Amino acid sequence: MANNRKLVKNSLFVTAGMAVGGALVFLAMVVMARYLGVADFGIFSTLLAVVSIIQLFADGGMVNITIRDIARQPHALHEQIGFTSLGLLGLSVAFITVISISLYFWGIESKLLYSFLFMLLAGFSALQGLIFGAAIRAREDMQVTAFIGVVHKAILAFGIWAVLAAGGGLIAVCAVNFVANLVQTLWLLFEVNKRYGRVQFRFQWARWKTIFAESLPLGASLVLRKLTVHLDILLLSVLATAIAVGLYSSAYRVLQLIETASIAFSGVMLPRLSQLAKQDISRFTVTFNHITVFLFAASVPLALWVWLSADVLVPLFYTSTYAEAAPALQVLGLALMALIPAALLHPAFAALGEQKTLMKLALISLALNTVLGVALILPFTYVGAAISTAITEAVVLVTGLIMLSRRGVTFSQIKKVTGVVLSGCFASLAYLCIPDFGPVTQMIAGTLCFAATYLAAIVMLRVYTIQDVRMLLKKSDSAVAAEVLP
Known part of the structure:
Protein backbone atom coordinates (compact mmCIF):
# COMPACT_ATOMS: atom_id res chain seq x y z
CA MET A 1 0.00 0.00 0.00
CA GLN A 204 -19.08 -8.43 -20.57
CA TRP A 205 -22.80 -8.01 -20.10
CA ALA A 206 -23.08 -9.68 -16.68
CA ARG A 207 -20.32 -7.63 -15.07
CA TRP A 208 -21.51 -4.41 -16.74
CA LYS A 209 -25.02 -4.96 -15.42
CA THR A 210 -23.71 -5.48 -11.88
CA ILE A 211 -21.58 -2.33 -11.95
CA PHE A 212 -24.38 -0.28 -13.50
CA ALA A 213 -26.82 -1.43 -10.81
CA GLU A 214 -24.34 -0.55 -8.06
CA SER A 215 -23.57 2.85 -9.57
CA LEU A 216 -27.18 4.03 -9.90
CA PRO A 217 -27.71 4.84 -6.19
CA LEU A 218 -24.37 6.65 -5.99
CA GLY A 219 -25.10 8.73 -9.08
CA ALA A 220 -28.63 9.44 -7.88
CA SER A 221 -27.32 10.58 -4.49
CA LEU A 222 -25.05 13.18 -6.10
CA VAL A 223 -27.82 14.40 -8.40
CA LEU A 224 -30.06 14.79 -5.34
CA ARG A 225 -27.21 16.59 -3.60
CA LYS A 226 -26.91 18.94 -6.57
CA LEU A 227 -30.63 19.65 -6.40
CA THR A 228 -30.30 20.38 -2.68
CA VAL A 229 -27.50 22.85 -3.43
CA HIS A 230 -29.64 24.80 -5.90
CA LEU A 231 -32.90 24.42 -3.97
CA ASP A 232 -32.46 27.55 -1.86
CA ILE A 233 -32.05 29.71 -4.96
CA LEU A 234 -35.16 28.16 -6.53
CA LEU A 235 -37.17 28.71 -3.35
CA LEU A 236 -35.95 32.29 -3.06
CA SER A 237 -36.97 32.90 -6.67
CA VAL A 238 -40.52 31.87 -5.80
CA LEU A 239 -40.89 33.12 -2.23
CA ALA A 240 -38.73 36.27 -2.23
CA THR A 241 -37.41 38.96 -4.55
CA ALA A 242 -34.78 38.95 -7.28
CA ILE A 243 -32.59 41.10 -5.01
CA ALA A 244 -32.75 38.41 -2.31
CA VAL A 245 -31.69 35.80 -4.87
CA GLY A 246 -28.73 37.92 -5.92
CA LEU A 247 -27.60 38.58 -2.35
CA TYR A 248 -27.83 34.90 -1.42
CA SER A 249 -26.08 33.77 -4.59
CA SER A 250 -23.15 36.12 -3.99
CA ALA A 251 -22.64 34.64 -0.53
CA TYR A 252 -23.18 31.05 -1.63
CA ARG A 253 -20.48 31.21 -4.33
CA VAL A 254 -17.87 31.25 -1.55
CA LEU A 255 -19.38 28.16 0.06
CA GLN A 256 -19.67 26.40 -3.29
CA LEU A 257 -15.98 26.92 -4.07
CA ILE A 258 -14.91 25.42 -0.73
CA GLU A 259 -17.40 22.56 -1.09
CA THR A 260 -15.91 21.63 -4.48
CA ALA A 261 -12.41 21.55 -2.98
CA SER A 262 -13.52 19.37 -0.06
CA ILE A 263 -15.21 16.89 -2.43
CA ALA A 264 -12.02 16.69 -4.48
CA PHE A 265 -9.97 16.06 -1.34
CA SER A 266 -12.31 13.33 -0.13
CA GLY A 267 -12.13 11.71 -3.57
CA VAL A 268 -8.39 11.23 -3.03
CA MET A 269 -9.28 9.00 -0.06
CA LEU A 270 -11.57 6.63 -1.99
CA PRO A 271 -8.90 4.16 -3.21
CA ARG A 272 -7.36 3.89 0.27
CA LEU A 273 -10.72 3.48 2.00
CA SER A 274 -11.77 0.88 -0.58
CA GLN A 275 -8.68 -1.21 0.14
CA LEU A 276 -9.13 -0.99 3.91
CA ALA A 277 -12.86 -1.78 3.75
CA LYS A 278 -12.04 -5.09 2.08
CA GLN A 279 -9.05 -5.93 4.29
CA ASP A 280 -10.06 -4.98 7.83
CA ILE A 281 -13.02 -2.93 9.05
CA SER A 282 -11.17 -1.93 12.24
CA ARG A 283 -8.36 -0.35 10.20
CA PHE A 284 -11.00 1.32 8.03
CA THR A 285 -12.57 2.80 11.18
CA VAL A 286 -9.24 4.13 12.49
CA THR A 287 -8.48 5.70 9.11
CA PHE A 288 -11.93 7.23 8.83
CA ASN A 289 -11.58 8.73 12.32
CA HIS A 290 -8.18 10.28 11.57
CA ILE A 291 -9.29 11.82 8.28
CA THR A 292 -12.51 13.17 9.81
CA VAL A 293 -10.56 14.86 12.60
CA PHE A 294 -8.26 16.39 9.98
CA LEU A 295 -11.29 17.74 8.09
CA PHE A 296 -12.72 19.20 11.30
CA ALA A 297 -9.33 20.79 12.01
CA ALA A 298 -9.57 22.48 8.60
CA SER A 299 -13.28 23.35 8.61
CA VAL A 300 -13.74 24.85 12.09
CA PRO A 301 -11.13 27.64 11.79
CA LEU A 302 -12.23 28.36 8.21
CA ALA A 303 -15.87 28.65 9.32
CA LEU A 304 -15.01 30.98 12.20
CA TRP A 305 -12.73 33.09 10.01
CA VAL A 306 -15.50 33.54 7.42
CA TRP A 307 -17.89 34.56 10.22
CA LEU A 308 -15.41 37.18 11.48
CA SER A 309 -14.41 38.49 8.03
CA ALA A 310 -17.74 38.42 6.17
CA ASP A 311 -18.35 42.17 6.53
CA VAL A 312 -15.09 42.84 4.70
CA LEU A 313 -15.11 39.92 2.25
CA VAL A 314 -18.46 40.66 0.61
CA PRO A 315 -17.76 44.30 -0.39
CA LEU A 316 -14.18 43.37 -1.30
CA PHE A 317 -15.29 40.74 -3.82
CA TYR A 318 -18.64 42.08 -4.97
CA THR A 319 -18.48 45.86 -4.27
CA SER A 320 -20.50 47.66 -1.60
CA THR A 321 -23.75 46.97 -3.50
CA TYR A 322 -23.74 43.47 -2.02
CA ALA A 323 -22.83 44.50 1.55
CA GLU A 324 -26.19 43.26 2.85
CA ALA A 325 -25.18 39.69 1.93
CA ALA A 326 -22.66 39.58 4.80
CA PRO A 327 -25.08 38.01 7.35
CA ALA A 328 -25.89 35.23 4.88
CA LEU A 329 -22.18 34.59 4.32
CA GLN A 330 -21.64 34.42 8.09
CA VAL A 331 -24.29 31.74 8.48
CA LEU A 332 -23.10 29.82 5.42
CA GLY A 333 -19.58 30.05 6.83
CA LEU A 334 -20.73 28.21 9.94
CA ALA A 335 -22.19 25.53 7.67
CA LEU A 336 -18.61 24.70 6.61
CA MET A 337 -18.04 23.07 10.01
CA ALA A 338 -20.34 20.25 8.92
CA LEU A 339 -20.13 20.47 5.13
CA ILE A 340 -16.39 19.78 4.83
CA PRO A 341 -16.29 16.67 7.09
CA ALA A 342 -19.54 15.43 5.50
CA ALA A 343 -17.76 15.26 2.13
CA LEU A 344 -15.98 12.16 3.44
CA LEU A 345 -19.30 10.30 3.81
CA HIS A 346 -19.58 9.71 0.07
CA PRO A 347 -16.28 7.81 -0.39
CA ALA A 348 -16.79 6.06 2.96
CA PHE A 349 -20.20 4.62 2.03
CA ALA A 350 -18.99 3.85 -1.50
CA ALA A 351 -15.98 1.95 -0.14
CA LEU A 352 -18.29 -0.07 2.12
CA GLY A 353 -20.66 -0.87 -0.74
CA GLU A 354 -23.48 1.09 0.93
CA GLN A 355 -24.68 3.03 -2.11
CA LYS A 356 -28.38 2.79 -1.18
CA THR A 357 -27.68 4.20 2.27
CA LEU A 358 -25.96 7.17 0.69
CA MET A 359 -28.98 7.77 -1.53
CA LYS A 360 -31.24 7.72 1.56
CA LEU A 361 -29.01 10.31 3.17
CA ALA A 362 -29.28 12.50 0.06
CA LEU A 363 -33.07 12.20 0.15
CA ILE A 364 -33.11 13.24 3.81
CA SER A 365 -30.97 16.26 2.94
CA LEU A 366 -33.25 17.32 0.08
CA ALA A 367 -36.45 16.88 2.11
CA LEU A 368 -35.12 18.71 5.17
CA ASN A 369 -33.74 21.62 3.17
CA THR A 370 -37.09 21.95 1.38
CA VAL A 371 -39.11 22.10 4.60
CA LEU A 372 -36.70 24.44 6.38
CA GLY A 373 -36.33 26.62 3.30
CA VAL A 374 -40.07 27.24 3.01
CA ALA A 375 -40.37 27.84 6.76
CA LEU A 376 -37.41 30.23 7.09
CA ILE A 377 -37.34 32.13 3.78
CA LEU A 378 -40.75 33.71 4.33
CA PRO A 379 -39.75 35.52 7.57
CA PHE A 380 -35.99 35.93 7.00
CA THR A 381 -35.63 35.89 3.14
CA TYR A 382 -32.04 35.15 2.02
CA VAL A 383 -30.69 34.83 5.59
CA GLY A 384 -33.39 32.23 6.20
CA ALA A 385 -32.12 30.28 3.19
CA ALA A 386 -28.62 30.36 4.68
CA ILE A 387 -29.91 29.12 8.05
CA SER A 388 -31.75 26.32 6.27
CA THR A 389 -28.54 25.25 4.53
CA ALA A 390 -26.50 25.34 7.75
CA ILE A 391 -29.01 23.24 9.70
CA THR A 392 -29.32 20.75 6.84
CA GLU A 393 -25.55 20.27 6.60
CA ALA A 394 -25.30 19.65 10.36
CA VAL A 395 -28.11 17.09 10.28
CA VAL A 396 -26.58 15.34 7.25
CA LEU A 397 -23.23 14.98 9.02
CA VAL A 398 -24.71 13.67 12.29
CA THR A 399 -27.11 11.33 10.49
CA GLY A 400 -24.31 10.03 8.27
CA LEU A 401 -22.08 9.30 11.28
CA ILE A 402 -24.94 7.47 12.99
CA MET A 403 -25.56 5.38 9.85
CA LEU A 404 -21.86 4.50 9.71
CA SER A 405 -21.80 3.53 13.40
CA ARG A 406 -24.63 1.04 12.74
CA ARG A 407 -22.34 -0.56 10.17
CA GLY A 408 -19.45 -0.92 12.57
CA VAL A 409 -17.65 2.35 11.76
CA THR A 410 -17.91 4.53 14.88
CA PHE A 411 -16.52 8.04 15.10
CA SER A 412 -14.77 8.15 18.48
CA GLN A 413 -12.67 11.32 18.32
CA ILE A 414 -15.06 13.72 20.11
CA LYS A 415 -12.28 14.81 22.46
CA LYS A 416 -10.07 15.92 19.57
CA VAL A 417 -12.95 17.71 17.85
CA THR A 418 -13.62 19.54 21.12
CA GLY A 419 -9.98 20.59 21.14
CA VAL A 420 -10.34 21.86 17.57
CA VAL A 421 -13.41 23.93 18.51
CA LEU A 422 -11.66 25.41 21.58
CA SER A 423 -8.63 26.25 19.46
CA GLY A 424 -10.92 28.02 16.99
CA CYS A 425 -12.52 30.01 19.81
CA PHE A 426 -9.12 31.15 21.14
CA ALA A 427 -8.12 32.16 17.60
CA SER A 428 -11.36 34.13 17.20
CA LEU A 429 -10.67 36.07 20.39
CA ALA A 430 -7.20 36.90 19.08
CA TYR A 431 -8.76 38.15 15.83
CA LEU A 432 -11.17 40.42 17.72
CA CYS A 433 -8.33 41.94 19.76
CA ILE A 434 -6.75 43.53 16.67
CA PRO A 435 -7.21 47.34 16.68
CA ASP A 436 -9.21 49.00 13.92
CA PHE A 437 -6.66 50.06 11.27
CA GLY A 438 -9.26 50.09 8.53
CA PRO A 439 -11.39 47.15 7.33
CA VAL A 440 -8.95 45.43 4.96
CA THR A 441 -5.82 46.08 7.05
CA GLN A 442 -7.59 44.90 10.18
CA MET A 443 -8.74 41.73 8.41
CA ILE A 444 -5.22 40.92 7.19
CA ALA A 445 -3.68 41.50 10.62
CA GLY A 446 -6.52 39.62 12.29
CA THR A 447 -6.10 36.69 9.91
CA LEU A 448 -2.39 36.37 10.68
CA CYS A 449 -3.06 36.55 14.41
CA PHE A 450 -5.94 34.08 14.03
CA ALA A 451 -3.77 31.54 12.18
CA ALA A 452 -0.85 31.78 14.63
CA THR A 453 -3.12 31.43 17.67
CA TYR A 454 -5.00 28.49 16.17
CA LEU A 455 -1.85 26.54 15.29
CA ALA A 456 -0.42 27.16 18.76
CA ALA A 457 -3.68 26.12 20.43
CA ILE A 458 -4.07 22.79 18.61
CA VAL A 459 -0.51 21.90 19.67
CA MET A 460 -1.02 23.04 23.28
CA LEU A 461 -4.33 21.13 23.51
CA ARG A 462 -2.58 18.13 21.92
CA VAL A 463 -4.98 17.81 19.01
CA TYR A 464 -1.83 17.44 16.91
CA THR A 465 1.80 17.30 18.00
CA ILE A 466 5.08 17.80 16.18
CA GLN A 467 5.67 14.07 16.46
CA ASP A 468 2.32 13.45 14.73
CA VAL A 469 3.44 15.54 11.75
CA ARG A 470 6.72 13.67 11.54
CA MET A 471 4.88 10.35 11.60
CA LEU A 472 2.59 11.56 8.83
CA LEU A 473 5.50 12.41 6.57
CA LYS A 474 7.82 9.52 7.39
CA LYS A 475 5.90 6.42 8.32
CA SER A 476 4.57 4.12 5.64
CA ASP A 477 1.45 2.05 5.76
CA SER A 478 3.54 -1.07 5.89
CA ALA A 479 4.80 0.17 9.26
CA VAL A 480 1.59 1.74 10.48
CA ALA A 481 -1.14 0.32 8.31
CA ALA A 482 -3.99 1.89 10.19
CA GLU A 483 -2.64 5.44 10.15
CA VAL A 484 -3.46 7.85 7.36
CA LEU A 485 -3.45 11.08 9.29
CA PRO A 486 -2.06 11.42 12.84
Missing part, protein backbone atom coordinates in the same frame (compact mmCIF):
# COMPACT_ATOMS: atom_id res chain seq x y z
CA ALA A 2 1.23 3.51 -0.77
CA ASN A 3 2.67 5.44 2.15
CA ASN A 4 1.21 8.45 3.92
CA ARG A 5 3.49 10.85 2.07
CA LYS A 6 1.93 9.74 -1.21
CA LEU A 7 -1.54 10.43 0.18
CA VAL A 8 -0.51 13.96 1.16
CA LYS A 9 1.15 14.49 -2.23
CA ASN A 10 -2.00 13.38 -4.06
CA SER A 11 -4.10 15.76 -1.97
CA LEU A 12 -1.79 18.66 -2.81
CA PHE A 13 -1.78 17.83 -6.53
CA VAL A 14 -5.57 17.57 -6.68
CA THR A 15 -6.04 20.83 -4.76
CA ALA A 16 -3.51 22.71 -6.91
CA GLY A 17 -5.00 21.28 -10.10
CA MET A 18 -8.48 22.39 -9.07
CA ALA A 19 -7.26 25.89 -8.22
CA VAL A 20 -5.46 26.42 -11.55
CA GLY A 21 -8.16 24.68 -13.58
CA GLY A 22 -10.89 26.67 -11.87
CA ALA A 23 -9.11 29.93 -12.67
CA LEU A 24 -8.82 28.95 -16.34
CA VAL A 25 -12.50 27.99 -16.55
CA PHE A 26 -13.46 31.30 -14.92
CA LEU A 27 -11.35 33.12 -17.52
CA ALA A 28 -13.05 31.20 -20.32
CA MET A 29 -16.49 32.12 -18.96
CA VAL A 30 -15.53 35.81 -18.81
CA VAL A 31 -14.36 35.69 -22.44
CA MET A 32 -17.60 33.99 -23.54
CA ALA A 33 -19.75 36.46 -21.64
CA ARG A 34 -18.06 39.36 -23.42
CA TYR A 35 -18.03 37.91 -26.93
CA LEU A 36 -21.32 35.96 -27.09
CA GLY A 37 -23.65 38.49 -25.57
CA VAL A 38 -26.27 37.94 -22.90
CA ALA A 39 -28.66 35.74 -24.92
CA ASP A 40 -26.14 33.25 -26.34
CA PHE A 41 -24.17 33.14 -23.10
CA GLY A 42 -27.39 32.27 -21.29
CA ILE A 43 -28.06 29.45 -23.79
CA PHE A 44 -24.54 28.09 -23.32
CA SER A 45 -24.90 28.21 -19.51
CA THR A 46 -28.15 26.24 -19.76
CA LEU A 47 -26.62 23.61 -22.06
CA LEU A 48 -23.59 23.33 -19.77
CA ALA A 49 -25.84 22.80 -16.75
CA VAL A 50 -27.72 19.96 -18.49
CA VAL A 51 -24.50 18.23 -19.53
CA SER A 52 -23.00 18.74 -16.07
CA ILE A 53 -25.89 16.86 -14.48
CA ILE A 54 -25.24 13.93 -16.85
CA GLN A 55 -21.53 13.96 -16.01
CA LEU A 56 -22.24 14.29 -12.30
CA PHE A 57 -24.43 11.18 -12.40
CA ALA A 58 -21.71 9.08 -14.03
CA ASP A 59 -18.83 10.59 -12.08
CA GLY A 60 -20.52 9.96 -8.75
CA GLY A 61 -21.68 6.47 -9.62
CA MET A 62 -19.87 4.58 -12.36
CA VAL A 63 -16.50 6.22 -11.79
CA ASN A 64 -16.48 5.76 -8.01
CA ILE A 65 -17.51 2.11 -8.32
CA THR A 66 -14.72 1.62 -10.87
CA ILE A 67 -12.16 3.24 -8.56
CA ARG A 68 -13.33 1.11 -5.64
CA ASP A 69 -13.13 -2.17 -7.54
CA ILE A 70 -9.76 -1.48 -9.16
CA ALA A 71 -8.27 -0.36 -5.84
CA ARG A 72 -9.31 -3.72 -4.39
CA GLN A 73 -8.29 -5.78 -7.44
CA PRO A 74 -5.57 -3.98 -9.45
CA HIS A 75 -5.05 -7.02 -11.69
CA ALA A 76 -8.59 -6.58 -13.07
CA LEU A 77 -7.90 -3.04 -14.33
CA HIS A 78 -7.52 -3.88 -18.03
CA GLU A 79 -10.77 -5.85 -18.27
CA GLN A 80 -12.89 -3.59 -16.05
CA ILE A 81 -11.89 -0.35 -17.77
CA GLY A 82 -12.55 -2.02 -21.15
CA PHE A 83 -16.08 -3.30 -20.59
CA THR A 84 -17.10 -0.26 -18.52
CA SER A 85 -15.93 2.05 -21.30
CA LEU A 86 -17.78 0.05 -23.96
CA GLY A 87 -20.95 -0.02 -21.88
CA LEU A 88 -20.89 3.75 -21.43
CA LEU A 89 -20.16 4.19 -25.13
CA GLY A 90 -23.25 2.17 -26.02
CA LEU A 91 -25.42 4.20 -23.66
CA SER A 92 -23.98 7.43 -25.03
CA VAL A 93 -24.71 6.51 -28.65
CA ALA A 94 -28.28 5.48 -27.77
CA PHE A 95 -28.89 8.66 -25.78
CA ILE A 96 -27.48 11.00 -28.44
CA THR A 97 -29.49 9.23 -31.16
CA VAL A 98 -32.77 9.55 -29.28
CA ILE A 99 -32.11 13.21 -28.40
CA SER A 100 -31.09 14.08 -31.96
CA ILE A 101 -34.19 12.53 -33.52
CA SER A 102 -36.46 14.14 -30.91
CA LEU A 103 -35.00 17.62 -31.41
CA TYR A 104 -35.10 17.29 -35.20
CA PHE A 105 -38.81 16.45 -35.29
CA TRP A 106 -39.52 19.07 -32.65
CA GLY A 107 -38.32 21.67 -35.16
CA ILE A 108 -35.76 23.35 -32.91
CA GLU A 109 -33.71 26.06 -34.64
CA SER A 110 -30.46 24.84 -36.18
CA LYS A 111 -28.12 26.95 -34.02
CA LEU A 112 -29.56 25.56 -30.81
CA LEU A 113 -29.71 22.02 -32.24
CA TYR A 114 -26.06 21.90 -33.33
CA SER A 115 -24.92 23.59 -30.11
CA PHE A 116 -26.78 21.04 -28.00
CA LEU A 117 -25.43 18.10 -30.00
CA PHE A 118 -21.84 19.35 -29.68
CA MET A 119 -22.30 19.76 -25.93
CA LEU A 120 -23.75 16.25 -25.68
CA LEU A 121 -20.74 14.90 -27.56
CA ALA A 122 -18.49 16.89 -25.24
CA GLY A 123 -20.25 15.49 -22.19
CA PHE A 124 -20.15 11.88 -23.29
CA SER A 125 -16.52 12.08 -24.43
CA ALA A 126 -15.74 13.47 -20.97
CA LEU A 127 -17.48 10.42 -19.44
CA GLN A 128 -15.07 8.16 -21.29
CA GLY A 129 -12.21 10.25 -19.96
CA LEU A 130 -13.54 9.91 -16.42
CA ILE A 131 -13.49 6.12 -16.74
CA PHE A 132 -9.89 6.09 -17.98
CA GLY A 133 -9.00 8.60 -15.27
CA ALA A 134 -10.60 6.28 -12.70
CA ALA A 135 -7.92 3.68 -13.41
CA ILE A 136 -5.18 6.23 -12.72
CA ARG A 137 -6.90 7.51 -9.57
CA ALA A 138 -7.43 3.96 -8.29
CA ARG A 139 -3.67 3.38 -8.59
CA GLU A 140 -3.14 6.64 -6.65
CA ASP A 141 -1.20 8.36 -9.45
CA MET A 142 -3.36 11.46 -9.16
CA GLN A 143 -0.61 13.85 -10.21
CA VAL A 144 -1.22 12.52 -13.73
CA THR A 145 -4.94 13.28 -13.78
CA ALA A 146 -4.34 16.65 -12.11
CA PHE A 147 -1.80 17.69 -14.75
CA ILE A 148 -3.93 16.48 -17.67
CA GLY A 149 -6.92 18.29 -16.17
CA VAL A 150 -5.04 21.60 -16.04
CA VAL A 151 -3.81 21.21 -19.64
CA HIS A 152 -7.40 20.39 -20.69
CA LYS A 153 -8.67 23.61 -19.10
CA ALA A 154 -5.87 25.57 -20.81
CA ILE A 155 -6.78 24.08 -24.21
CA LEU A 156 -10.44 24.88 -23.55
CA ALA A 157 -9.80 28.50 -22.52
CA PHE A 158 -7.42 29.20 -25.41
CA GLY A 159 -9.66 27.45 -27.94
CA ILE A 160 -12.73 29.43 -26.87
CA TRP A 161 -10.82 32.71 -27.09
CA ALA A 162 -9.39 31.78 -30.51
CA VAL A 163 -12.71 30.85 -32.16
CA LEU A 164 -14.52 33.87 -30.71
CA ALA A 165 -11.74 36.24 -31.73
CA ALA A 166 -11.93 34.76 -35.23
CA GLY A 167 -15.65 35.58 -35.45
CA GLY A 168 -17.12 32.26 -34.32
CA GLY A 169 -20.28 32.04 -32.25
CA LEU A 170 -22.18 29.70 -29.96
CA ILE A 171 -21.81 26.60 -32.16
CA ALA A 172 -18.05 27.10 -32.43
CA VAL A 173 -17.72 27.42 -28.65
CA CYS A 174 -19.65 24.17 -28.12
CA ALA A 175 -17.46 22.46 -30.75
CA VAL A 176 -14.34 23.58 -28.88
CA ASN A 177 -15.70 21.96 -25.72
CA PHE A 178 -16.08 18.68 -27.62
CA VAL A 179 -12.58 18.82 -29.12
CA ALA A 180 -10.94 19.69 -25.78
CA ASN A 181 -12.76 16.84 -24.00
CA LEU A 182 -11.85 14.40 -26.75
CA VAL A 183 -8.16 15.34 -26.49
CA GLN A 184 -8.29 14.84 -22.73
CA THR A 185 -9.97 11.43 -23.10
CA LEU A 186 -7.46 10.14 -25.64
CA TRP A 187 -4.58 11.39 -23.52
CA LEU A 188 -5.93 9.58 -20.43
CA LEU A 189 -6.34 6.37 -22.44
CA PHE A 190 -2.75 6.71 -23.65
CA GLU A 191 -1.50 7.12 -20.07
CA VAL A 192 -3.45 4.06 -18.87
CA ASN A 193 -2.03 1.91 -21.70
CA LYS A 194 1.50 3.19 -21.08
CA ARG A 195 1.51 2.81 -17.29
CA TYR A 196 -0.57 -0.30 -16.64
CA GLY A 197 -0.77 -2.20 -19.94
CA ARG A 198 -3.25 -2.04 -22.79
CA VAL A 199 -6.95 -1.83 -21.98
CA GLN A 200 -8.89 -4.92 -23.13
CA PHE A 201 -12.00 -3.66 -24.90
CA ARG A 202 -14.23 -6.73 -24.52
CA PHE A 203 -17.83 -6.25 -23.45
